[in-house]
Amino acid sequence: MDYDFLVNLRRNHPAWRLLAADRAPFVIGFLHLCFVRPNTRVLSEQEATSRLEDYLHHLREGLGEQAPPRTAKQYLTDWSDNASGWMRRYYPPGSDEPHFDLTPAAERAIHWLAGFEQRGFVGAESRLKLVFDLLRQIAEGSETDPRARIEELERRRDLLDAEIEQVRAGNLSLLDPTQLRERFVQVEETARALLADFRQVEQNFRELDRQVRERITSGDGGKGDVLAEVFGEHDAINSSDQGRSFRAFWDFLMSAARQEEFTKRLERVFELDAVQSLTPDPRLKRIHYDWLSAGEVTQRTVARLSEQLRRYLDDQAWFENRRIMTIIREVEQHALAVRETPPQGMWMELDEPRPAVELPMERPLFTPPVRPVIRQQTLDAGDVELSADVLFQQFYVDKDRLRTRLRKAFQTRRQISLEELLEAEPLEEGLAELVAWLSLATGENRGVIDESRPQTVPWTDANGCIRKATLPTVIFVSDAAPGAASGPSSGSRPGAPPVTSEPALAAVRQVVSGPSPEGAA
Numbered sequence: 001m002d003y004d005f006l007v008n009l010r011r012n013h014p015a016w017r018l019l020a021a022d023r024a025p026f027v028i029g030f031l032h033l034c035f036v037r038p039n040t041r042v043l044s045e046q047e048a049t050s051r052l053e054d055y056l057h058h059l060r061e062g063l064g065e066q067a068p069p070r071t072a073k074q075y076l077t078d079w080s081d082n083a084s085g086w087m088r089r090y091y092p093p094g095s096d097e098p099h100f101d102l103t104p105a106a107e108r109a110i111h112w113l114a115g116f117e118q119r120g121f122v123g124a125e126s127r128l129k130l131v132f133d134l135l136r137q138i139a140e141g142s143e144t145d146p147r148a149r150i151e152e153l154e155r156r157r158d159l160l161d162a163e164i165e166q167v168r169a170g171n172l173s174l175l176d177p178t179q180l181r182e183r184f185v186q187v188e189e190t191a192r193a194l195l196a197d198f199r200q201v202e203q204n205f206r207e208l209d210r211q212v213r214e215r216i217t218s219g220d221g222g223k224g225d226v227l228a229e230v231f232g233e234h235d236a237i238n239s240s241d242q243g244r245s246f247r248a249f250w251d252f253l254m255s256a257a258r259q260e261e262f263t264k265r266l267e268r269v270f271e272l273d274a275v276q277s278l279t280p281d282p283r284l285k286r287i288h289y290d291w292l293s294a295g296e297v298t299q300r301t302v303a304r305l306s307e308q309l310r311r312y313l314d315d316q317a318w319f320e321n322r323r324i325m326t327i328i329r330e331v332e333q334h335a336l337a338v339r340e341t342p343p344q345g346m347w348m349e350l351d352e353p354r355p356a357v358e359l360p361m362e363r364p365l366f367t368p369p370v371r372p373v374i375r376q377q378t379l380d381a382g383d384v385e386l387s388a389d390v391l392f393q394q395f396y397v398d399k400d401r402l403r404t405r406l407r408k409a410f411q412t413r414r415q416i417s418l419e420e421l422l423e424a425e426p427l428e429e430g431l432a433e434l435v436a437w438l439s440l441a442t443g444e445n446r447g448v449i450d451e452s453r454p455q456t457v458p459w460t461d462a463n464g465c466i467r468k469a470t471l472p473t474v475i476f477v478s479d480a481a482p483g484a485a486s487g488p489s490s491g492s493r494p495g496a497p498p499v500t501s502e503p504a505l506a507a508v509r510q511v512v513s514g515p516s517p518e519g520a521a
Contacts, residue, residue, distance in 0.1 A: 014085030015109035026068055027079065027086065030055050032110050035102040038283070039195055039290040041297050045098045049073055076100065093304070104200040111193070177274035184275050191287045194249075198294035205301045250295055253288065262288050397429050397436045406446065410478045418447075418474040419455050427459035434459070434469060440476075447476040 010016050021027060034040060034051050043051070052072035060067040068075070080089035086106040089098050143149050166173070175183075252258060266285050269275055283290075405425065409416045418437055427433045434457060441447030453473040461467055 014103060014105035015112075017084065018086055018106055018109045019113075023068060026059065028110055028113065031086065031102060031106060032114075036107060036110050039294070041101060041294060042092075043100050045073075045076070045100065048076055048100045052076065102199065104203045107199055177277070180272060180274035181278055184269065184278065184280070188280065188284060191284065194291060195294055198291070198298060202294075202298045202301050205298065253291055253295065259288060395429060395432070397432050399436055399440065402433075402436060402440060406440070406476055409476070414478040416476050417455075418476065419457070421476070422457060427457070430459050430461055430467065431469065438471075438474065441474050447474055449474055 010020075018024060018027060030052060033055065034043065034048070049072045052075060056068060056072060076087070076089075078084055080087040080100060085103055088101045088103055090101070091097075092099055140149065140152060143152075263285075266287075270280065270285060405421065406416075409421065418441070421437075429436075441449065449472045451472040454470055455473050456468050456470050458466055458468045
């Protein structure tokens with residue numbers, strides 16, 4: 001705090017100008033009466049004028065000709081001017097009437113003057129204990145050694161256990177009336193100081209909002225540059241010590257359980273005789289509601305900042321679209337001008353005829369791997385004897401033999417159905433061989449399937465029983481035959497025969513039913 005800093009502070013700071021004003025008692029008295037004492041955040045012009053006229057009338061009755069001579073509106077205009085900076089005059093959204101609010105500098109000066117009031121005593125003990133508690137919190141919160149933190153917690157636990165034993169024994173240590181009054185005065189001062197902090201936080205966000213408006217009006221850079229700078233400063237305020245502290249305070253205050261606990265503790269404290277002797281301000285009982293009201297004003301300021309950014313984006317998008325249309329019209333006019341004499345040689349090169357579109361939602365979602373749960377269990381040896389003959393009764397369907405039969409059949413004809421093949425040589429391996437035939441028809445692109453015409457395939461199992469399977473008509477087609485299938489249908493289910501396309505299905509119907517009459521559809 002050197003000489004140059006103090007000179008600059010005296011010339012430019014509103015709080016110093018307020019303390020050095022000729023009618024400072026008049027201004028400070030009115031601002032304290034209407035804003036600070038009742039914790040009023042905003043007053044409309046009509047209400048502020050009415051209250052100031054009543055205040056002037058009271059002064060003129062007592063001071064006579066020495067009372068302030070000007071009108072209430074003139075004083076409000078002077079106090080809200082930039083030359084004074086003691087009040088803020090603005091138009092809230094949706095209103096054409098100006099409103100007034102106290103600036104943080106004026107409130108700070110008023111609170112500083114309030115500290116000059118004569119106190120009954122100065123609470124040294126409570127402040128000293130507060131310093132010790134804060135130092136203890138800082139030391140414990142920054143301790144990185146787990147052993148040291150455990151030792152401190154165990155020490156505090158021993159103290160709590162000892163205190164519990166004292167209470168059980170009937171020895172209650174209570175605060176004397178002096179200590180109660182001392183701590184209540186400190187609570188009252190801290191609670192009122194919090195209201196001034198809200199105005200300072202709101203002023204910071206208003207400064208950011210004003211800077212955003214100035215950049216929008218006079219900025220010549222791109223939209224991305226302006227937004228990057230704006231959001232950078234917005235994040236800087238939110239991530240600052242004051243911003244983080246305000247968010248933590250607001251989250252703590254918005255808890256319904258905390259509000260109820262705070263209300264009950266205030267009511268219990270106000271019932272104490274030592275506190276009643278101080279004649280406390282009854283408005284202190286609802287100080288937490290005043291905090292909520294002040295915090296809502298700050299939140300609305302942030303909301304107005306977001307709305308301003310949204311309007312800026314909308315305006316910029318409209319101007320950009322308008323410029324794009326202008327450029328398109330200019331290109332069309334140039335194209336019409338050179339329509340008869342087009343430019344020679346290579347005029348424009350394009351890497352691709354169209355842009356590649358890759359939508360984020362087309363990417364598959366992440367599927368976490370399934371981790372099997374393996375339990376360590378001891379397996380007990382069983383005494384049941386089972387026959388292992390079934391392990392040696394497995395058989396193998398030779399697909400090469402089936403392909404040889406198809407090639408022999410294709411030597412005399414280009415298309416043959418599965419039913420005709422099985423009539424010449426019935427199934428030898430039962431259902432397994434039938435599945436192998438279907439695998440050749442679908443998996444190796446050797447046939448087509450007509451699901452509209454079912455067929456029944458019989459065979460005899462190892463026990464001599466006759467089995468039957470109903471399935472769609474399967475036509476094996478040679479590679480040289482027209483309409484041969486090019487592969488399984490993409491819409492078929494895994495393990496099921498594919499549905500043929502219309503050309504292949506028409507070829508199957510022609511083979512099965514013969515050529516259609518001339519002119520038939």
